[in-house]
Ligand SMILES: Nc1ncnc2c1ncn2[C@@H]1O[C@H](COP(=O)(O)OP(=O)(O)OP(=O)(O)O)[C@@H](O)[C@H]1O
């Protein structure tokens with residue numbers, strides 16, 4: 054073991070039925086560094102982390118930890134914690150029924166807090182120091198995903214650790230929260246903690262990381278100093294090929310005109326039980342538009358209202374000029390609307406069911422109770438979309454829960470594409486998706502639009518929306534505050550509109 | 561090489577759910593074979609009416625296990641969709657059986673002739689039973705009450721309701737055709753309950769094949785929120801499973817009362833709910849809901865009956881019987897638990913890996 058490393062993995066193998074997830078992978082983490090672990094969806098990043106934290110038992114290989122003479126055997130997350138490894142997993146693994154404070158301190162195996170009051174004050178102090186705006190006594194389930202994610206981070210950093218692992222912690226955070234997280238990470242780095250950081254955002258890698266390890270298809274590609282690996286090279290190392298140029302995307306994007314006949318969907322005075330101000334919304338055939346705004350500004354709530362996912366409390370809807378009633382997802386689906394939800398684990402996947410069943414689910418429901426899709430047909434559909442979206446799965450019968458995060462997302466996307474909707478709503482479709490596939494998805498969106506599908510596209514990444522949308526609706530404080538089209542579609546214009554109320558906030 | 565194959569086979573086997581009840585069945589059979597091979601003897605006799613009937617321990621198992629197997633069908637659906645169990649099925653059988661007798665005998669509990677055709681009585685019993693199922697289902701699905709707690713109501717009150725339906729009398733059906741369902745149909749040497757059970761499996765199989773019930777039930781059991789966003793109505797589907805269990809209860813009740821042509825409110829189908837739940841667990845189905853394997857549950861039911869019959873055969877004291885059963889059941893259920901199965905799978909992997917050359921220490 055090197056003098057300055059806190060953790061070394063040598064020759065790690067791990068396979069699952071039908072998948073060789075890791076093959077002969079080496080990894081070295083030095084003291085006081087932020088080390089990016091990069092790779093496509095399904096490359097094996099989360100698996101490597103789970104091997105390291107005892108969630109999965111490695112098939113072969115050695116793990117060395119500073120201060121131990123011999124390689125350590127890690128059989129459970131508790132053991133990993135005792136060895137000073139603290140982890141934030143890709144899928145939030147907290148208890149939704151407990152309060153924020155309880156989530157931070159309980160199930161940690163220490164009984165420092167017998168007193169609930171002390172626990173709550175302690176937790177509140179920790180949350181405040183990290184700038185997380187949440188009450189310690191609030192039930193976790195009632196917090197947004199972003200806050201839940203920050204709580205998971207708070208929980209991890211509050212433990213004494215020499216290794217901190219963050220598996221895609223930023224996928225549901227917005228810029229200001231990411232900034233807070235980075236500040237925290239730098240502080241810990243200064244204290245000598247080694248940090249493993251998994252993300253699909255290249256900007257973030259180049260902003261905070263010191264070194265990069267790249268995995269591809271379960272094997273090690275290499276380990277690089279950040280300075281010696283420019284972005285383009287990193288991407289080609291991850292994908293094993295050059296990335297398609299993104300520049301040509303925008304050219305093919307249609308420009309928005311308000312004269313395209315009757316809208317496919319039009320809603321007037323829509324509002325829901327989730328407390329958004331009544332808003333009007335319409336979309337034309339072949340149009341791609343999007344909702345933008347800060348996290349919690351109500352952009353997801355808007356599309357949930359359109360789809361009837363939340364309780365719709367008012368508004369008139371017409372499709373192709375005909376008035377229709379949409380108060381629940383079933384009615385929306387009948388009218389040809391599809392909705393890819395933001396929270397994949399909670400609202401998207403049916404964990405134990407196979408990839409095949411997950412893909413056909415929505416179509417099956419649409420077809421009806423007495424018209425089951427035959428097994429052969431289901432396999433055919435599944436394979437079609439596995440090819441189209443390049444979903445990495447051992448077989449169509451693999452439970453979706455065992456797929457990598459990004460691949461789960463693709464399965465859900467496949468599910469909705471299979472219903473051939475007239476109007477497709479995508480809430481964060483690229484969350485947790487690797488750089489290569491992100492471009493593919495954006496291209497797919499534009500292609501579908503050119504074939505006449507109407508699409509609403511929501512993303513936390515503004516440039517992704519600028520590249521695909523011909524019209525942006527800006528949300529602030531749960532109100533629709535602006536609409537940008539044509540020349541107004543620039544980063545600065547969007548920022549200005551989003552921040553329109555910022556002066557207000559700073560006062 | 562040899563070991564490698566073995567490991568592979570082991571891996572495949574240990575991952576299949578139906579293997580657990582199947583292995584248990586083999587084990588029981590093996591035990592009986594060694595202890596007393598005559599256990600398996602089947603003979604063709606004539607019964608009191610001069611009809612040919614098969615008899616023997618195996619026949620008695622497929623005969624007396626029928627009600628349990630039929631209930632296991634409904635219990636599997638309920639478990640999968642709602643992540644909980646209906647503990648009122650025994651009491652519901654009492655109610656359903658009581659309704660059946662009430663309609664057949666009318667107001668005169670000793671009437672010589674049937675007051676209504678059996679089919680009519682059965683259909684009425686079905687409707688009543690499904691209504692009680694709907695009551696349970698509504699509590700679970702719409703009022704979000706824990707299934708065990710929700711069905712506790714009927715569990716407690718059911719047998720009194722059953723007695724009340726017949727004014728606390730014990731009607732006796734004199735017509736011999738009514739006794740066919742729980743005994744033998746003249747000319748067919750196989751017990752009628754088993755035939756009814758088979759009919760139920762076939763219908764269930766057809767329903768699962770030609771409707772999307774299976775997918776919907778599992779989807780709701782695994783992730784209710786997702787199911788709703790995919791256009792399902794989780795509440796209704798849960799309710800539906802309880803209603804279907806009600807239907808199973810009515811069929812089981814028909815067999816139960818037909819066996820003795822009358823009813824004993826306090827003992828009919830006593831403790832059958834526990835066996836039905838066990839059958840589901842033995843089938844390797846998670847009691848917390850989600851994925852299910854219907855065939856495994858049904859096989860599980862017969863394993864339980866096999867066990868009971870074996871214990872009777874070895875003249876285990878009737879009072880000690882539950883204790884013995886419990887021990888065996890614990891063993892089987894532990895073995896069929898997903899975590900144990902996972903461990904077994906891992907074992908298979910190890911077996912396989914041991915022969916890989918060049919293993920580092
Ligand atoms: N529990 C499991 N059972 C079976 N296969 C699994 C399991 N966990 C992971 N895999 C498989 O191992 C491979 C690597 O998955 P992993 O989650 O490590 O990918 P990842 O690099 O984290 O991807 P992403 O960026 O999408 O999160 C995938 O092909 C996945 O299907």
Ligand SMILES: [Mg+2]
Pocket residue numbers: 098099100143220457458459
């Ligand atoms: Mg991952």
